[in-house]
Amino acid sequence: MNxxxxxxxxxxxxxxxxxxxxxxxxGHKNGLLASWMDLSFDMTELTGLDDLHAxxxxxxxxENMLSDLYGTLESKFLINGSTSGNLAMIxxxxxxxxxxxxxxxxxxxILNALKMAEVFPVFLAPEINKTTKTADxxxxxxxxxxxxxxxxxKAVIFxxxxxxxxxxxxxxxxxxxxxxxxxxxxxxxxxAHFKAEGKGIPLSALEMGADxxxxxxxxxxxxMTMGAYLHIQSPNINRERxxxxxxxxxxxxxxxxxxxxxxxxxxxxxxxxxxxYAYSMAVKxxxxxxxxxxxxxxxxxxxxYKLLVRVKGLTGxxxxxxxxxxxxxxxxxxxxxxxxxxxxxxxxxxxxxxLVLEKLDHxxxxxxxxxxxxxxxxxxxxxxALTLSYNEHSRYQKKAVSLKEAVDSIAxxxxxxxxxxxxxxxxxxxxxxxxxxQIKWLISQGARFHGGSRLNEQKIFVFRxxx
Numbered sequence: 001m002n003x004x005x006x007x008x009x010x011x012x013x014x015x016x017x018x019x020x021x022x023x024x025x026x027g028h029k030n031g032l033l034a035s036w037m038d039l040s041f042d043m044t045e046l047t048g049l050d051d052l053h054a055x056x057x058x059x060x061x062x063e064n065m066l067s068d069l070y071g072t073l074e075s076k077f078l079i080n081g082s083t084s085g086n087l088a089m090i091x092x093x094x095x096x097x098x099x100x101x102x103x104x105x106x107x108x109x110i111l112n113a114l115k116m117a118e119v120f121p122v123f124l125a126p127e128i129n130k131t132t133k134t135a136d137x138x139x140x141x142x143x144x145x146x147x148x149x150x151x152x153x154k155a156v157i158f159x160x161x162x163x164x165x166x167x168x169x170x171x172x173x174x175x176x177x178x179x180x181x182x183x184x185x186x187x188x189x190x191x192a193h194f195k196a197e198g199k200g201i202p203l204s205a206l207e208m209g210a211d212x213x214x215x216x217x218x219x220x221x222x223x224m225t226m227g228a229y230l231h232i233q234s235p236n237i238n239r240e241r242x243x244x245x246x247x248x249x250x251x252x253x254x255x256x257x258x259x260x261x262x263x264x265x266x267x268x269x270x271x272x273x274x275x276x277y278a279y280s281m282a283v284k285x286x287x288x289x290x291x292x293x294x295x296x297x298x299x300x301x302x303x304x305y306k307l308l309v310r311v312k313g314l315t316g317x318x319x320x321x322x323x324x325x326x327x328x329x330x331x332x333x334x335x336x337x338x339x340x341x342x343x344x345x346x347x348x349x350x351x352x353x354x355l356v357l358e359k360l361d362h363x364x365x366x367x368x369x370x371x372x373x374x375x376x377x378x379x380x381x382x383x384x385a386l387t388l389s390y391n392e393h394s395r396y397q398k399k400a401v402s403l404k405e406a407v408d409s410i411a412x413x414x415x416x417x418x419x420x421x422x423x424x425x426x427x428x429x430x431x432x433x434x435x436x437x438q439i440k441w442l443i444s445q446g447a448r449f450h451g452g453s454r455l456n457e458q459k460i461f462v463f464r465x466x467x
Contacts, residue, residue, distance in 0.1 A: 001068045003270030008263040011049055011058040012041045012256060043256045052077065052254040053247040062263045069270050070195055070206055070231055074239055076246060077262045078214075078228035079254045082189045083109040085214035085230040087116065087249050089185055090157070092242035093212060094119050096391075098154040101146050101177075105135040105422045106159045107187055108414060108450065115390045115427070122150055123426070125382045129166060132299055132308055133336045135422070137168030140176065142382045147180050149383060155183035160205050161191050163332070163422070164339060165303030171208045178209060183234075189216040192229065193305065193344055196269055198277030200304045206233055212242070220305065220344065223265035224258045272344055279347040280305070287356055295365045299337070305344065310337040311365055317445050326363045328356075335445065386428035388463060393428060396463040400454045403440065407433045409462035416450040417442055423451075431462070 022029040024044055031039035043049055050057035059077070067075040078085045090113035094100060097120060102110065104123045114121050124142050126135040137160065147153065156177040161167045177184050186205040188194075192215035194204040205213050211234040217223040230246070232239055281304060288298045288307060296319075299308040309330075311319050320333035330338040345352060388396070388410050398412040408430060415425040424442075425435055439455070449455055 006263045006267050007058040007061040008260045016040050041257045066266045072231040074232045076230045079258050080250045081226045082214045082216040082228040084249045087113045088245035089212045091245045101156040103159050123384050134164045136166045157185045159187045165301030165306035167202045167302040174209045184210045186210045186213045188213050192217050193220040196272045197274050217265045221265035224261040227262045275347045280345040283353045284342050305342045307340045308337045387430045388428040398461045400459045403436045406431045406460045412461040412463045414451040418450045
């Protein structure tokens with residue numbers, strides 16, 4: 001296929017060139033009522049512009065080109081983010097009561113989908129990378145032990161790569177899951193670019209045998225926020241069921257600018273070559289050297305487009321402030337470090353490097369000291385199930401109690417430090433004293449949370465023991 005071609009962009013451009021008069025939604029009338037912003041691509045399902053939920057024209061052609069690029073049976077555009085893809089993937093593949101292995105350091109959307117599907121999740125704790133202090137994938141040993149305890153697991157849900165760009169022993173984990181007859185479902189939110197050319201780029205989950213994969217195109221590719229892809233690889237997956245959930249969960253008024261950006265991102269990736277990768281890595285290397293010359297510590301991730309940066313004696317939150325004081329905004333901060341996400345630069349793109357180097361000239365470390373000690377939770381068991389299953393939650397009342405009182409109670413809400421959006425406490429699991437201490441520490445450091453609506457009062461919702 002000719003990946004220079006962008007069917008949705010082409011269709012919108014042709015429509016715009018007609019200088020049409022708008023008697024249709026949206027209300028800005030081809031941008032006439034919003035001249036401050038170019039909204040002329042913000043269209044609805046007009047003749048020639050196709051329909052996301054029943055594609056047979058330019059959208060179908062664009063999705064076919066996406067499938068061609070990734071080598072899948074079917075690929076779909078998502079306009080409600082990878083969250084909608086994760087929901088459709090899980091609801092479309094799993095059924096009530098199914099046993100499913102879930103990487104504990106998954107995104108909250110995975111957990112929401114599991115709750116909606118009323119499955120029986122078995123959580124597998126990841127290994128902790130001793131260098132980066134971040135969660136990796138689960139170990140081969142943990143997965144094998146999980147199958148010994150739960151041999152009838154219907155699926156394994158992986159997060160690959162991790163938010164920090166770690167890939168672990170993913171290929172071996174997939175083989176184990178396949179050998180045990182499980183579906184391999186993958187939240188590859190941060191790996192849409194793994195299809196790009198470059199010897200240092202990891203393989204995509206699709207190239208290693210995953211059955212269904214969801215990717216956030218907007219995270220690493222030049223697509224608009226909320227733009228994502230869903231890929232179906234296995235011929236045995238019920239594709240019609242997944243399609244049903246996609247149309248049920250996504251807007252019936254899809255954004256054409258967003259879809260056009262997904263079309264553009266696919267073309268951009270397909271045409272991204274070795275020379276572009278080499279240039280991107282050269283830029284990253286020059287920036288890393290400059291940071292190290294200023295006293296920063298740079299740590300590589302498995303994903304070559306990510307870089308972890310530390311300062312001895314400072315928390316990641318303090319390092320984040322150093323960057324932001326110089327108008328440099330990082331992807332995330334954690335207790336140890338910040339994460340920088342580099343773009344997939346084309347060889348002729350020099351603006352990014354010039355801008356960054358200009359900003360870095362003024363960046364200085366204001367203080368340094370001893371190594372920070374952070375209360376990391378070591379799981380009591382690598383394999384765990386909920387204390388109170390999802391289908392029992394509605395039988396109990398919820399009550400807000402102090403963090404101290406919450407120890408050994410059953411959590412009635414998820415507590416999710418954000419970013420990176422990985423749950424610290426699962427709804428339905430017993431709360432440990434170590435988890436409470438970590439919450440207190442994060443609050444003291446100014447961390448933000450999703451869930452935990454009463455954390456500002458040092459309280460958390462738990463399930464009442466009486467019915």
